[in-house]
Amino acid sequence: MALRGTNQEFGRPYNRRIVLEFVRLHSLTTRSEIAARVGLTVQTVSTIVRELEEQNYLVSVREEPKGRGLPPSMLKINPEGGFAIGVNVTPISVEAGLVDLSGEVIGSLSRDIAGASPEDAFEIIGAMAPELIAQRPKGRMLGIGLALPGPFGVESMSFVGPTTMAGWENTAIRERLAEATGLPAFLETDMAAAALGEHLYGLGKRFSEYYFLYLGVGLGGALVREGQVQRGASGNAGEIGHIPVVPDGEACPCGNRGCLERYFSLDALRRSGLGDADWLEAVAPTFRNAIATIENLFDPETIVLGGLAPANLLERIVELTAVLPNSVAARRDRKTPRVRIAEGGEHSVLRGAAALAVSSVLSPRFGQMFTGGRERDVLSGGEVAA
Known part of the structure; x- marks a missing residue:
């Protein structure tokens, strides 16, 4: 989703959010760069920046001069704002x-x-x-x-x-x-x-389209495209853990048999009674097939693996991807590994959850960050069907 402002007077609140979002994504930046990139005049941007600085959302910093004249002041989000x-x-x-x-x-x-x-x-x-x-x-x-x-x-x-x-x-x-x-x-x-936390504070800024694979007690995922988490018509896209992968396999509480998360999830690891190494050896074929399935369905730039699993377990899982089935991702011109570890760290979910509240005030994407009827209802103040 390209950030574009409007020069219509009624669009002033929207323009404030546009400027804030641009600074958050591109800090450090200048007033002239913001104006050029979002389609507003420098005067409009300067007026908005002055207001946001007065409200402590933005701060200006200036590098030490390296020659004649002063370098332009640079803008960044005020963390304490x-x-x-x-x-x-x-x-x-x-x-x-x-x-x-x-x-x-x-x-x-x-x-x-x-x-x-x-x-x-x-x-x-x-x-x-x-x-x-x-x-x-x-x-x-x-x-x-x-x-x-x-x-x-x-x-x-x-x-x-x-x-x-x-x-x-x-x-x-x-x-x-x-x-x-x-x-x-x-x-x-x-x-x-x-996935939102990873987009804002991790690998997400480097990719325009990637799949976030969430390894928690269960297993899920979300496709992130141009900063938006794609969530489906009812907001439940990404329940990859409930894709049946083993015919007549283990019974799943969802009512099906052989669901992926019955074999690959932290709950599956706990129930197996195996050590990490033995469990990984047992589930490696299933995991590799799941990666190929995601790639063939969504054609992401990469798959980012994160969630509640400890870092050492994520590292060992990614080692399994040294050998993967063929898929649309197996291209000679690849510039990034097919699977990477998330950089958001152990607090990625907390950061993403907090970002929902932050975005309600700061982001022009609020209500559009997620696509799907359920999210639109939630973010506009409606209640989730539970």
Whole structure:
């Protein structure tokens, strides 16, 4: 999605977001570069920048002179200009972090709890939020975002089984989150939040189109195109973990048999009772076939592997991709490996969840960052069917 401003007077709030988004993506940058790239006049950009500096969203820096004259002042996002809380509720834990405008996690908290009920989870989140806010007591708090295992709104699959939050059906999740914290609240699937976090703060800036493969308690993924997480007609695209890969295989809580995440997920590793090395040897053929399937379906520039798995396990998984089945990705002119490890780190989901709240204030893509009816409803204030 190209960032383009409008010179119509009614477009002023939109132009503010355009300028902020451009600076976030291209920091450090100049007023003239912004104007040239987004189609606004330098005067318009200068006026907007002055307002944003007064509001502490942007700061100007200037390099030391290297010759005659002063170098132009450069703009960047002010990390202390605002903060949001990101929360990730999984079948094994509740984690939360305070994130600044640059994506830095100022502080994080974690509580191990298996299969937390909504009551337990929101009580924990309600206690974590003030503790995190206290780390920036005078900071501008933009909101809180919550990431949960999906899919949402599918009776036979949502909140069913050990890889989802069983017992959360019919819960007004976003309303409960706002009530527990007193902050504007936003909701997304964990894999989409992780993909957004990787786009904003990891490898995502280097690619125009890539697939984020999320290895969590379950398994999911999302195609990211031009900064937008592609989420399907109902917002549930990417549930690759529920693609049947083994005929008459293990029964899955979704009602099918042989689903991919029954063999390749952290839950599958736990249930196998094997050490990492033995498990990887056993699942290698299934994993490699899944990579080829993703490539043939989406033709991404690369597949970015991330999620809740520890870094050493991700590294060993990527080693399996030294030998992969043939696919449309097996081109001689490749400039990047077919599979890469995410750079967002262990807090990618928290950063992505927090980014939902940040984007509600700063991004012109808000409401368009995700494509799909469910996201449009969520981001415009509607309730998720749960």
